[in-house]
Amino acid sequence: MSARPVVIAGYGMAGARLADEIRRRDPAGERVRLTVVGAEPHPAYNRVLLSSVVAGGLSAEMVRLHDEGWAARTSVDLRLDTAVTAIDRRNRCVETKSGPVPYDALVLATGAAPWLPPVEGLEPGPDVVAFRTLDDCARILDAARPGAPVAVLGGGLLGLEAARGLAGRGANVTVVHPRRHVMERQLDAGAGRVLARRLAELGVTFRFEATAARYLPGDGLKLDDGTLVPADLVVVAAGVRPETALAEAAGLAVDRGVLVDDLLRTNDGRIHALGDCARHANAPAGLVQPAWEQASVLADLLTGADTAARYRGTTAVTRLKARDVDLTAVGETHVTSEDAGADVLTFDDPSGGRYGKLVIRGNRVTGAILLGLPDAAATVTQFHDRGIPLPDDRLAVLLGRALPAGTPAAASPADLPASALICRCNAVTKGRLVDAWRGGATDVAALARVTRATTGCGGCRDTVGAVADWLAAQ
Numbered sequence: 011m012s013a014r015p016v017v018i019a020g021y022g023m024a025g026a027r028l029a030d031e032i033r034r035r036d037p038a039g040e041r042v043r044l045t046v047v048g049a050e051p052h053p054a055y056n057r058v059l060l061s062s063v064v065a066g067g068l069s070a071e072m073v074r075l076h077d078e079g080w081a082a083r084t085s086v087d088l089r090l091d092t093a094v095t096a097i098d099r100r101n102r103c104v105e106t107k108s109g110p111v112p113y114d115a116l117v118l119a120t121g122a123a124p125w126l127p128p129v130e131g132l133e134p135g136p137d138v139v140a141f142r143t144l145d146d147c148a149r150i151l152d153a154a155r156p157g158a159p160v161a162v163l164g165g166g167l168l169g170l171e172a173a174r175g176l177a178g179r180g181a182n183v184t185v186v187h188p189r190r191h192v193m194e195r196q197l198d199a200g201a202g203r204v205l206a207r208r209l210a211e212l213g214v215t216f217r218f219e220a221t222a223a224r225y226l227p228g229d230g231l232k233l234d235d236g237t238l239v240p241a242d243l244v245v246v247a248a249g250v251r252p253e254t255a256l257a258e259a260a261g262l263a264v265d266r267g268v269l270v271d272d273l274l275r276t277n278d279g280r281i282h283a284l285g286d287c288a289r290h291a292n293a294p295a296g297l298v299q300p301a302w303e304q305a306s307v308l309a310d311l312l313t314g315a316d317t318a319a320r321y322r323g324t325t326a327v328t329r330l331k332a333r334d335v336d337l338t339a340v341g342e343t344h345v346t347s348e349d350a351g352a353d354v355l356t357f358d359d360p361s362g363g364r365y366g367k368l369v370i371r372g373n374r375v376t377g378a379i380l381l382g383l384p385d386a387a388a389t390v391t392q393f394h395d396r397g398i399p400l401p402d403d404r405l406a407v408l409l410g411r412a413l414p415a416g417t418p419a420a421a422s423p424a425d426l427p428a429s430a431l432i433c434r435c436n437a438v439t440k441g442r443l444v445d446a447w448r449g450g451a452t453d454v455a456a457l458a459r460v461t462r463a464t465t466g467c468g469g470c471r472d473t474v475g476a477v478a479d480w481l482a483a484q
Contacts, residue, residue, distance in 0.1 A: 018043050183214050273321075365381040
């Protein structure tokens with residue numbers, strides 16, 4: 011039986027992960043003849059970690075997901091710097107600059123594009139850069155000189171990561187945000203206030219409830235109240251829009267994303283979608299973990315490894331990747347004490363840069379915000395993920411002083427039990443890291459290659475390093 015031709019349109023994080031998952035199940039390419047078409051000229055890279063590149067913590071090479079030899083080693087027909095321009099559903103092929111590529115199954119992994127606010131004079135160029143790609147990082151770093159004024163449009167997750175990274179490099183950064191507090195999608199007002207205060211202590215200035223009315227090249231942004239924010243560089247982080255043009259032109263169902271069911275199918279049974287371009291009823295937008303989970307399900311289905319696999323949804327977990335700031339938000343975060351069905355505990359310490367919130371239903375954590383409370387973040391995430399009933403002293407949980415039942419007190423992450431989840435993005439436990447180490451992966455980079463730990467949001471990098479140090483000392 012000949013291998014089934016599968017085409018992945020898009021070689022970002024979702025497309026690259028799907029290709030990896032397919033080859034994990036079909037390493038010799040006996041079941042799937044895989045073609046990956048990517049518009050960028052680079053091998054795939056971890057977009058989530060681009061803020062660390064801007065901050066100087068990681069190099070461009072360190073965020074690569076694949077090396078130059080990956081495609082040849084894995085029998086993948088990889089076509090870089092090549093966009094899919096059209097889908098021919100009748101003849102089951104996609105059009106590219108090098109000609110048509112036939113498929114039996116097509117996967118759309120086209121991601122999302124940055125949204126540029128309708129501001130007079132604001133056009134992409136050397137001094138106006140969207141923060142989305144590796145090339146964007148290079149342009150930002152070329153333009154952001156120490157001491158120079160920089161404006162960041164948008165106080166969401168990405169905008170704050172960019173602002174902190176640029177401030178750490180010595181730029182004078184002002185964040186312009188139209189809402190009353192930062193990260194309003196993930197944080198309540200109290201957490202947003204404390205986070206802004208902490209970032210202000212690190213050199214970031216904020217203009218809240220303000221929008222840009224006009225961009226004056228060489229001067230900066232004129233706001234709707236008439237004031238001017240000086241800026242040699244404007245970094246646009248005002249949100250993204252799913253890339254759905256291909257799907258729409260092909261007559262696929264689209265509504266703020268390509269609509270998919272639990273099999274990640276569109277309304278054409280031979281075309282699937284995943285990641286930022288897709289819209290599933292229970293997938294939070296803009297996070298990497300849904301794409302990882304979708305890739306696993308879709309690889310099972312496309313290779314026949316598990317035809318019962320289904321994607322049911324993902325619980326939102328947000329982590330801010332900014333130096334000297336530790337923030338985790340999980341589940342329902344906007345519930346207040348007025349909700350009769352929930353208990354809400356809060357801890358507010360603005361001067362200390364700390365804020366904690368637990369949302370509890372049926373004595374289980376259904377939502378949390380942990381800012382400046384790293385021990386609590388690790389503990390609460392375990393309670394949330396495992397659905398474990400809380401102990402009587404809930405305040406101890408909020409402050410990170412109580413562990414789930416069966417978990418011994420740990421002096422370091424390396425002392426956790428083998429079942430402890432270290433990398434949530436890739437479902438890597440401490441036991442999996444230990445097994446990989448014993449198999450020859452004896453440093454963090456090798457552990458990442460074998461287990462994929464640290465290759466998602468990057469939030470577990472320190473913990474994986476601690477486990478590696480502990481193993482090295484054995």
